[in-house]
Amino acid sequence: MSFPRRLLAVAQPSIARASSTASPCRSRTPQLSLLSRRHQSTQASRQLHHQTPRNAQPAVAPQPEHDAHAESTNPALSFPCLDALESRTASLSKSRRSLSGPEPSYTTGNHLNFHSRQPILLDWGGILPEFNIAYETWGTLNGDKSNAILLHTGLSASSHAHSTEANPKPGWWEKFIGPGKPLDTDKYFVICTNVIGGCYGSTGPSSIDPANGERYATRFPILTMEDMVRAQFRLLDGLGIQKLYASVGSSMGGMQSLAAGALFPERVGRIVSISGCARSHPYSIAMRHTQRQVLMMDPNWSRGFYYDGIPPHSGMKLAREIATVTYRSGPEWEQRFGRRRADSSRPPALCPDFLIETYLDHAGEKWCLEYDPNSLLYVSKAMDLFDLGQEHRNRINKVRQENNGKLQAFLDGRAVASDANSDICNLTLPDQPYEEKEQPADAAVNGGEAEGGAALDANEPPPDLVAGLKPLAKTPALVLGVASDILFPAWQQREIANTLKRTGNTQVTHVELGEEKSLFGHDTFLLDLENVGGAVKKFLG
Numbered sequence: 001m002s003f004p005r006r007l008l009a010v011a012q013p014s015i016a017r018a019s020s021t022a023s024p025c026r027s028r029t030p031q032l033s034l035l036s037r038r039h040q041s042t043q044a045s046r047q048l049h050h051q052t053p054r055n056a057q058p059a060v061a062p063q064p065e066h067d068a069h070a071e072s073t074n075p076a077l078s079f080p081c082l083d084a085l086e087s088r089t090a091s092l093s094k095s096r097r098s099l100s101g102p103e104p105s106y107t108t109g110n111h112l113n114f115h116s117r118q119p120i121l122l123d124w125g126g127i128l129p130e131f132n133i134a135y136e137t138w139g140t141l142n143g144d145k146s147n148a149i150l151l152h153t154g155l156s157a158s159s160h161a162h163s164t165e166a167n168p169k170p171g172w173w174e175k176f177i178g179p180g181k182p183l184d185t186d187k188y189f190v191i192c193t194n195v196i197g198g199c200y201g202s203t204g205p206s207s208i209d210p211a212n213g214e215r216y217a218t219r220f221p222i223l224t225m226e227d228m229v230r231a232q233f234r235l236l237d238g239l240g241i242q243k244l245y246a247s248v249g250s251s252m253g254g255m256q257s258l259a260a261g262a263l264f265p266e267r268v269g270r271i272v273s274i275s276g277c278a279r280s281h282p283y284s285i286a287m288r289h290t291q292r293q294v295l296m297m298d299p300n301w302s303r304g305f306y307y308d309g310i311p312p313h314s315g316m317k318l319a320r321e322i323a324t325v326t327y328r329s330g331p332e333w334e335q336r337f338g339r340r341r342a343d344s345s346r347p348p349a350l351c352p353d354f355l356i357e358t359y360l361d362h363a364g365e366k367w368c369l370e371y372d373p374n375s376l377l378y379v380s381k382a383m384d385l386f387d388l389g390q391e392h393r394n395r396i397n398k399v400r401q402e403n404n405g406k407l408q409a410f411l412d413g414r415a416v417a418s419d420a421n422s423d424i425c426n427l428t429l430p431d432q433p434y435e436e437k438e439q440p441a442d443a444a445v446n447g448g449e450a451e452g453g454a455a456l457d458a459n460e461p462p463p464d465l466v467a468g469l470k471p472l473a474k475t476p477a478l479v480l481g482v483a484s485d486i487l488f489p490a491w492q493q494r495e496i497a498n499t500l501k502r503t504g505n506t507q508v509t510h511v512e513l514g515e516e517k518s519l520f521g522h523d524t525f526l527l528d529l530e531n532v533g534g535a536v537k538k539f540l541g
């Protein structure tokens with residue numbers, strides 16, 4: 001059975017390129033030619049009489065012509081996983097040829113929309129001339145507008161955290177919001193937004209650039225968590241909310257809740273950071289990098305300009321499978337799946353066979369058309385760039401100051417967005433491959449870049465991070481971590497709590513759920529109403 005050329009390119013791009021022409025392969029890798037000749041010789045010798053003298057040099061028998069009708073020693077394996085990809089590609093290709101084309105499944109139902117006609121300068125020099133924020137609310141804003149809670153989402157979530165009359169579908173935090181719930185709508189006015197860079201109604205790569213009437217695609221500028229938070233506070237300005245009762249978030253939202261307090265300490269009354277971090281660490285960066293790589297290696301990605309063609313669904317499927325590995329824990333999967341196969345009565349297969357494989361395959365299949373691929377690239381990169389250390393903050397502030405002139409020129413009509421962004425669109429990879437270098441003994445503590453120091457001694461947070469979180473010295477904070485979380489390990493939440501205490505903050509509540517309470521890993525914040533929800537409710541009052 002032959003493999004589709006497109007799928008081979010996705011799964012093994014380097015091999016696909018190397019095998020495209022014969023002569024370059026031989027010239028670059030002469031060992032392969034030698035191995036091929038040895039293999040042919042071995043095959044020929046096997047066809048000779050079994051009593052050939054041990055030291056004799058057998059003559060190579062002529063190779064018989066291939067018989068297309070000859071049966072193989074073994075039957076060819078079937079590949080239903082690849083059949084499914086081919087079928088989806090064919091279906092998408094057919095629908096793209098229709099008059100209207102398919103409606104992207106990541107478009108959302110009813111939500112509110114805030115439109116800012118004022119441009120926003122982004123941390124790394126990009127400019128959005130205007131932008132939309134999709135949001136939903138629950139509860140009632142009181143007279144002095146002091147009971148608002150801003151709920152920040154994870155990477156791929158929409159503003160639909162809870163059902164509404166306009167959209168009765170259950171939200172991603174349905175059990176946590178409502179009368180008497182952790183986010184008590186009898187007390188609080190809860191606001192949840194889709195972040196800029198996303199695809200659920202807020203401005204992102206799939207949005208139309210007002211400068212040329214075309215989709216941004218990868219002309220969209222690089223984002224940071226702080227950029228997303230600044231856009232959210234434009235919404236708060238539009239709603240007339242001067243100070244939040246609390247900034248609450250989990251996962252990526254836990255990063256944003258901290259960023260909101262660091263950027264606008266006078267406008268945030270309390271902080272709840274669940275399974276978040278104050279700076280991304282190498283393991284999480286590596287996992288998100290891998291997801292981006294498999295997505296960008298899908299030929300249908302087309303460097304981000306796929307909106308009029310077939311989306312890179314194969315790359316998205318694989319990216320989601322990688323992500324799902326980081327969302328749960330090994331102990332949970334041991335209990336849930338063990339080594340059981342989907343159908344033990346059948347022989348093993350190369351497509352999903354073990355229950356854990358079928359689980360990952362289903363997760364990828366379900367999600368591959370539900371989220372914009374470019375949004376995944378941009379939002380995940382923003383997570384990687386997150387660092388609340390003072391050194392990083394100083395660097396970004398310097399970049400922003402250097403680009404204030406661009407923003408003013410844009411406001412004066414002396415530049416367009418593409419011109420303003422042009423000098424941040426180039427990246428040169430190192431000439432030499434990475435080589436391990438000896439690190440100073442105190443590099444992890446003083447550099448603020450490595451995982452090791454923080455992981456080994458979170459009780460002694462780096463001075464750089466203490467300085468960066470100094471604006472939160474007087475802000476009550478709940479920091480919650482989960483021992484079974486491998487994506488945002490519990491040491492990162494301990495680091496946040498200890499750093500806040502080191503700033504002089506005496507109102508820090510730190511909760512860590514051990515494996516005896518939760519084996520759900522990073523996804524605990526979505527599932528554990530009793531322990532996560534209980535801690536949030538107690539803290540908010």
